[in-house]
Amino acid sequence: xxxxxxxxxxxxxxxxxxxxxxxxxxxxxxxxxxxxxxxxxxxxxxxxxxxxxxxxxxxxxxxxxxxxxxxxxxxxxxxxxxxxxxxxxxxxxxxxxxxxxxxxxxxxxxxxxxxxxxxxxxxxxxxxxxxxxxxxxxxxxxxxxxxxxxxxxxxxxxxxxxxxxxxxxxxxxxxxxxxxxxxxxxxxxxxxxxxxxxxxxxxxxxxxxxxxxxxxxxxxxxxxxxxxxxxxxxxxxxxxxxxxxxxxxxxxxxxxxxxxxxxxxxxxxxxxxxxxxxxxxxxxxxxxxxxxxxxxxxxxxxxxxxxxxxxxxxxxxxxxxxxxxxxxxxxxxxxxxxxxxxxxxxxxxxxxxxxxxxxxxxxxxxxxxxxxxxxxxxxxxxxxxxxxxxxxxxxxxxxxxxxxxxxxxxxxxxxxxxxxxxxxxxxxxxxxxxxxxxxxxxxxxxxxxxxxxxxxxxxxxxxxxxxxxxxxxxxxxxxxxxxxxxxxxxxxxxxxxxxxxxxxxxxx
Numbered sequence: 001x002x003x004x005x006x007x008x009x010x011x012x013x014x015x016x017x018x019x020x021x022x023x024x025x026x027x028x029x030x031x032x033x034x035x036x037x038x039x040x041x042x043x044x045x046x047x048x049x050x051x052x053x054x055x056x057x058x059x060x061x062x063x064x065x066x067x068x069x070x071x072x073x074x075x076x077x078x079x080x081x082x083x084x085x086x087x088x089x090x091x092x093x094x095x096x097x098x099x100x101x102x103x104x105x106x107x108x109x110x111x112x113x114x115x116x117x118x119x120x121x122x123x124x125x126x127x128x129x130x131x132x133x134x135x136x137x138x139x140x141x142x143x144x145x146x147x148x149x150x151x152x153x154x155x156x157x158x159x160x161x162x163x164x165x166x167x168x169x170x171x172x173x174x175x176x177x178x179x180x181x182x183x184x185x186x187x188x189x190x191x192x193x194x195x196x197x198x199x200x201x202x203x204x205x206x207x208x209x210x211x212x213x214x215x216x217x218x219x220x221x222x223x224x225x226x227x228x229x230x231x232x233x234x235x236x237x238x239x240x241x242x243x244x245x246x247x248x249x250x251x252x253x254x255x256x257x258x259x260x261x262x263x264x265x266x267x268x269x270x271x272x273x274x275x276x277x278x279x280x281x282x283x284x285x286x287x288x289x290x291x292x293x294x295x296x297x298x299x300x301x302x303x304x305x306x307x308x309x310x311x312x313x314x315x316x317x318x319x320x321x322x323x324x325x326x327x328x329x330x331x332x333x334x335x336x337x338x339x340x341x342x343x344x345x346x347x348x349x350x351x352x353x354x355x356x357x358x359x360x361x362x363x364x365x366x367x368x369x370x371x372x373x374x375x376x377x378x379x380x381x382x383x384x385x386x387x388x389x390x391x392x393x394x395x396x397x398x399x400x401x402x403x404x405x406x407x408x409x410x411x412x413x414x415x416x417x418x419x420x421x422x423x424x425x426x427x428x429x430x431x432x433x434x435x436x437x438x439x440x441x442x443x444x445x446x447x448x449x450x451x452x453x454x455x456x457x458x459x460x461x462x463x464x465x466x467x468x469x470x471x472x473x474x475x476x477x478x479x480x481x482x483x484x485x486x487x488x489x490x491x492x493x494x495x496x497x498x499x500x501x502x503x504x505x506x507x508x
Contacts, residue, residue, distance in 0.1 A: 015254040015470060017163055017246030026245070027161055029218040031173035033113055033154035035211035036120050037147050038181020042317060043204050044086050046189025052198030057133050058082050080435070081133070087430030088137050089144035094423035096148025101416030104153050105231065108224040109160070112153035117216030120146025121209050128206030143208065144423075150215065151419045155403035156411060160225035161245060164470040168331030168400060175396035176324045181211060183317035190314060227408050227471075230258045257472035261408035269410065271484035275463075276402045276414050280422035282455035283398035284429055286347055287448030288390045312380050319384045323391035335467040336397050337459060343393020344456030348449055350386040354379065355445035362442060394455075398422075404466055405474050 047053050054062040061082050104112045123142030130136040154174050162170040188207055192200030226245070229238035238258070242251045330339060357379055406414040436444050464481040466474065478484045 015164065015246070016248050016250050017254075018248065019163060019166060020245060020247040022247075023161055023163070023245040026222055027158055027170045027173060029222055030113070030154060030157045030161065031170075031177050032211070032218050033116060033150040033157075033215045034174040034177030035181040035214060036116065036143075036150055036208070038178035038183075039185045039208055039211050040089065040143055040147065040181075041178070042182035042185025042313075043189060043208060044089075046186060046193070046313065047201045047204050048082060048086065050189075050193055050201050050204075053201040054082075055198075057085070057130075057136060080431075083431045083434055085133075085136060085140060087427045089140045089147065090423045090427035090430060092141040092144025093148035093151070094144075094420050094427065096145040097152045097416050097419035097423060100149040100152035100419075101413045103149070104156065104228075104415075105412040108228045108232065109153045109157040110219055110222050110224045112149045113157065113215060113222070114219035116146045116148075116150035116153070117212045117214075117219060118146075119149065121212035121216065124206060124208035124212055127208070128202050130202075130205075139205075146212065148419060148423065151399075151422070152412075152415050155399045156415050157222075157225060159400070159403045159471060160227040163246065165332060165468050167404060167471065168336065168467060169328045171400040171403065172324065172328045172331055172396035174399055175391075176321070176328065178395075179317070179321040179324050179391065183314070183321050186314045186317040190311065226255075227258055227261075227411075230255075230262055231408055231412075235259070254470070254472070257470065258408060261472040269406070269414070270487045271478045271481070272405045272414065273417070275405060276418045277421050278455075278458065279398055279402055280418050281425055282451065282458070283394050284422065284425035285448060285451035285455070286390055286394055287351065287429075287445070287452075288387070288395065312383075315380060316384055316387050320387050320391045320395075323388040324396055326392035327396045330392070331397065331400065332467055335465045336401055337463050337465045339393045340397055340459040340463060341456060343389040344452055344459060346389030347386050347394075348452045348456065350382045350389065351445055351449040351452060354382045354386065355442050355449065357382065358445065359442035401463075401466065404471050405477070407475060408472065 048058075051062060058081060100112050100115075103115070119142055123139045123144075123146060126139030126142060127136060130139060155171060158171040158174055159167055185204070188204055192204045194200070195203070223241060226238040226242040229235070229241065239251065239255050242255055243249055246254070327339060357375070361375055402418040403411075403415055433444075436447075440447060462483055464477045464484070466477055469477055475488070479488045
């Protein structure tokens with residue numbers, strides 16, 4: 001129901017070219033932009049579970065944490081200011097991504113990536129030296145601006161630089177870098193939490209400067225994409241670069257499609273716009289960021305000790321990283337749609353199990369004094385299998401799919417919409433999670449499982465397959481879909497006019 005074929009059942013067009021060392025190195029360097037997002041996702045939850053950090057900036061939470069173990073486990077960390085520390089970054093990223101769209105369009109993808117590294121570096125320095133909560137929040141806002149620029153530009157960069165038949169696996173390198181950043185952050189938190197003197201949290205926050213320096217240096221050596229050059233009127237340079245990255249001289253077909261895509265601003269974008277809004281919305285309402293940036297706090301709220309909670313976070317980080325490799329392998333072989341569907345079913349089953357286990361053990365009161373080892377192990381296993389499902393479906397494909405479906409002329413603006421929606425709902429979930437956990441108890445996991453079920457049904461009925469379709473030919477995917485074609489096959493559509501004129505010339 002969600003498949004695609006081109007008019008007359010013909011296969012999608014293909015371009016000559018090969019996988020060159022140049023494009024491989026360029027894509028891997030560009031994907032490093034995901035490190036800053038991943039590091040922040042992993043570091044914030046660990047830092048907010050460190051007693052010296054809480055005592056300095058969130059004394060009310062610290063005092064509640066030091067209370068007797070029989071206190072309500074659901075409400076142990078409930079604090080609007082603690083949530084603001086975590087979620088303020090994503091509100092800043094929301095507005096930054098909208099500004100980044102214009103920068104990326106006018107100055108190229110590389111400049112936006114450079115700005116991301118530079119601003120994120122300043123935010124990391126400010127957080128490491130924070131002496132007051134306002135200083136901490138300001139640093140988070142700068143980190144958010146950096147993430148907004150990176151998440152807007154890096155997926156576009158990877159989709160445009162990659163050969164069409166490698167686009168899935170190369171774009172997913174962005175998500176792989178996010179998972180590596182999360183894992184590194186979890187390991188760093190585990191080490192810095194043991195530093196005597198109570199300053200380990202400063203090291204955790206300050207080391208965010210390392211991935212910032214990596215993307216900043218990499219962006220100085222990267223070329224821009226041929227698509228971006230065409231968009232800015234630099235056709236001669238774009239064609240020369242296209243020959244270099246494809247490793248062949250015969251690039252006329254792909255280059256001509258880029259030129260044609262530049263003039264598709266008058267097309268109907270309702271199907272693509274729906275996807276660019278709903279995919280990031282659903283991605284956040286899987287509940288994954290609850291697991292990732294609140295993992296140590298979540299595990300402590302479930303009665304795990306401090307060390308045990310950080311170790312559990314490291315375990316989920318390792319699972320997340322390696323499971324992303326499944327998507328790298330399968331996105332261009334099995335297709336995006338099949339991974340979305342399988343991952344959705346898997347997440348629904350295990351999120352429901354997590355809700356059942358927590359509800360059975362903690363009930364509605366949340367008062368519990370003893371967590372048996374077997375129960376802790378089963379919860380961690382269920383969370384890991386849930387994370388696996390996300391890591392090879394909605395995690396990487398939530399960034400890949402929106403970045404590849406829009407024509408060149410509006411691609412940068414459309415990616416800004418995707419990132420803005422993503423950050424808006426990341427902010428909402430981050431700001432509300434601890435309060436929702438306190439009020440909804442284990443029902444919070446049922447809440448997220450409901451959305452997983454809805455989005456899986458959405459994918460089944462409304463998501464066309466995009467694997468192995470050249471990025472500048474993607475409009476035809478929507479024309480062939482059983483539902484979306486009604487919005488694309490309009491008589492005044494410029495592409496339809498061109499097709500009609502071509503058929504008329506053939507008859508003559």
